[in-house]
Amino acid sequence: MDEQEKQALCEEVGRRVWRCRKEAGLTREALAERLGSSTQYIGDIEQGKKCMSMAYFIRLGSIFNISLDALAYGQREPGAAAGRMLRRMEEMTPLDRGLAAHIILKAADLVRAMESEDG
Structure with missing residues (x-):
């Protein structure tokens, strides 16, 4: 995966994190607290400026109650x-x-x- 593909993936995942956070009714502050990170880090992820670690990725799936596939690829499992x-x-x-x-x-x-x- 080249840098351009990596950046595109980070941006796509960031948009999904933002959407899931909004759907969950969480502020950046509340999500950062639940993750044990900073609001700046959450903002950087949502804006595609940073890619998160696997540990954060897994924890976000748990917080949002969605599969990692849904978080990574946007495929929500119906039902x-x-x-x-x-x-x-x-x-x-x-x-x-x-x-x-x-x-x-x-x-x-x-x-x-x-x-x-x-x-």
Whole structure:
């Protein structure tokens, strides 16, 4: 990989970090605190001025709850969270599974109602 390709990759990943941070409702300060870094470093990553270490990359995936593929290449797994919920629910008894589904549906209704109030 030549320097131009590396720079383009850093810029693409930086844009995804910025987008994920915004979607998570985090300020640069809050993200820096969670990562144990500086706000300047976060800004440099988001602007493509610096490429982050693998340790930060992995921690960001965890903070944003996305796969490393999604962070690196922008490929979000459709329904990844739903898949995790379904796997967890498969371990439950039928009664507990029904209760969990009811709670999740009620929470989704509340989120939808909050979104319509904001919009």
